[in-house]
Amino acid sequence: MARAGLTPERLTRAGAELADETGFDQVTVSAVARRFDVKVASLYSHVRSSQDLRTRITLLALEELADRCADALAGRSGRDALTAFAHVYRDYAREHPGRYEAARARLTPEEAAASAGVRHARMTRAILRGYDLVEPEQTHAVRMLGSVFHGYVSLEAGGGFSHSAPDSDESWARVLDALDALLRHWPTAP
Amino acid sequence: MARAGLTPERLTRAGAELADETGFDQVTVSAVARRFDVKVASLYSHVRSSQDLRTRITLLALEELADRCADALAGRSGRDALTAFAHVYRDYAREHPGRYEAARARLTPEEAAASAGVRHARMTRAILRGYDLVEPEQTHAVRMLGSVFHGYVSLEAGGGFSHSAPDSDESWARVLDALDALLRHWPTAP
DNA sequence: CGATTTGCCTAAAGTCTTTAGGTAACCCCA
DNA sequence: TGGGGTTACCTAAAGACTTTAGGCAAATCG
Numbered sequence: 001m002a003r004a005g006l007t008p009e010r011l012t013r014a015g016a017e018l019a020d021e022t023g024f025d026q027v028t029v030s031a032v033a034r035r036f037d038v039k040v041a042s043l044y045s046h047v048r049s050s051q052d053l054r055t056r057i058t059l060l061a062l063e064e065l066a067d068r069c070a071d072a073l074a075g076r077s078g079r080d081a082l083t084a085f086a087h088v089y090r091d092y093a094r095e096h097p098g099r100y101e102a103a104r105a106r107l108t109p110e111e112a113a114a115s116a117g118v119r120h121a122r123m124t125r126a127i128l129r130g131y132d133l134v135e136p137e138q139t140h141a142v143r144m145l146g147s148v149f150h151g152y153v154s155l156e157a158g159g160g161f162s163h164s165a166p167d168s169d170e171s172w173a174r175v176l177d178a179l180d181a182l183l184r185h186w187p188t189a190p
Numbered sequence: 191m192a193r194a195g196l197t198p199e200r201l202t203r204a205g206a207e208l209a210d211e212t213g214f215d216q217v218t219v220s221a222v223a224r225r226f227d228v229k230v231a232s233l234y235s236h237v238r239s240s241q242d243l244r245t246r247i248t249l250l251a252l253e254e255l256a257d258r259c260a261d262a263l264a265g266r267s268g269r270d271a272l273t274a275f276a277h278v279y280r281d282y283a284r285e286h287p288g289r290y291e292a293a294r295a296r297l298t299p300e301e302a303a304a305s306a307g308v309r310h311a312r313m314t315r316a317i318l319r320g321y322d323l324v325e326p327e328q329t330h331a332v333r334m335l336g337s338v339f340h341g342y343v344s345l346e347a348g349g350g351f352s353h354s355a356p357d358s359d360e361s362w363a364r365v366l367d368a369l370d371a372l373l374r375h376w377p378t379a380p
Numbered sequence: 381c382g383a384t385t386t387g388c389c390t391a392a393a394g395t396c397t398t399t400a401g402g403t404a405a406c407c408c409c410a
Numbered sequence: 411t412g413g414g415g416t417t418a419c420c421t422a423a424a425g426a427c428t429t430t431a432g433g434c435a436a437a438t439c440g
Contacts, residue, residue, distance in 0.1 A: 151341025
């Protein structure tokens with residue numbers, strides 16, 4: 001019988017595709033095996049467990065997203081950087097809902113430290129270089145940016161903003177306007 | 191043999207407790223049956239399916255959260271209302287992580303329309319009555335508020351802000367300061 | 381007090397996870 | 411070119427969860 005050419009990378013990629021098609025929680029060792037027309041047990045030479053497979057998908061998604069963000073940020077600053085970054089985020093989530101879901105999955109502290117999550121954190125902070133914020137306000141702002149991006153994208157993915165006026169695209173644009181204005185006039189502690 | 195006194199409500203409540211203890215994804219018909227010291231099949235007279243059980247937990251969490259928000263909002267307006275609402279959100283998520291996770295689970299459009307989600311939407315909009323925003327900006331602001339609340343709480347729950355200075359409490363307070371300032375000086379479209 | 385309804389049970393089939401151990405394909409080097 | 415070793419996929423099996431079908435006993439009510 002011809003070999004299928006399984007590797008951890010190919011399994012991860014197939015799992016990511018499956019996630020985008022049917023949801024991250026539907027990603028199962030069995031389903032991936034089916035996709036390769038291979039017996040389930042065969043995957044266990046390449047992936048330690050079902051959880052391991054999911055973690056790999058999470059790490060892949062974080063990498064992909066960080067790569068796109070890095071591209072978008074290159075040569076931009078201030079408001080330009082903010083909106084470019086934001087659009088990458090939202091577009092990725094719409095294009096790859098399962099991967100985006102995977103990217104939000106919990107990692108152990110060690111996994112997180114070794115993941116592209118740290119690039120995300122650095123890039124978010126880089127955006128703020130175009131604004132006039134010093135610590136600790138910069139960190140507060142980083143956290144707020146992350147919250148808005150993740151929160152908006154995730155509520156939108158859950159269908160929160162669909163079928164109601166105004167259009168979600170319009171809200172997203174106005175939310176980014178608001179964020180930009182807020183960062184330019186960040187309030188001092190009252 | 192004595193009867194266990196199962197009802198959909200008791201099963202839902204037990205499932206919610208289980209979610210808080212071990213995570214929403216660990217909530218299974220089997221686990222709940224174990225908790226009642228009852229055979230698995232017995233639960234199927236009270237809930238239609240595993241998915242049905244989860245949906246009930248989601249609806250319960252949305253109700254509880256909406257009740258707390260309503261209490262917090264009573265007699266408050268403007269900045270007071272904003273921070274009270276926000277604190278309820280964050281406290282609930284920290285106190286009941288599994289329920290909060292459940293509250294963010296996807297519902298069908300029909301389920302969502304019949305859920306306490308609509309109360310949440312109304313209350314978020316009510317907060318904005320203390321600020322000077324007219325449509326469609328009000329809706330944009332509603333969506334931004336929801337995004338910040340959900341995003342922050344969910345990133346915090348994922349461990350995003352732990353083990354790093356400044357304290358998450360402090361960031362939360364400053365994020366709310368920033369939101370209040372933003373709503374008082376909501377930028378016009380550029 | 382007997383009939384009916386209700387509530388929990390046993391049984392069984394299907395899916396997914398994971399481990400153990402077997403066999404065939406591939407690779408390399410004599 | 412043809413063993414010999416390694417690798418890749420397989421069969422088999424056990425354990426957990428989901429779901430349905432049908433049975434028996436407890437509760438309820440006339």
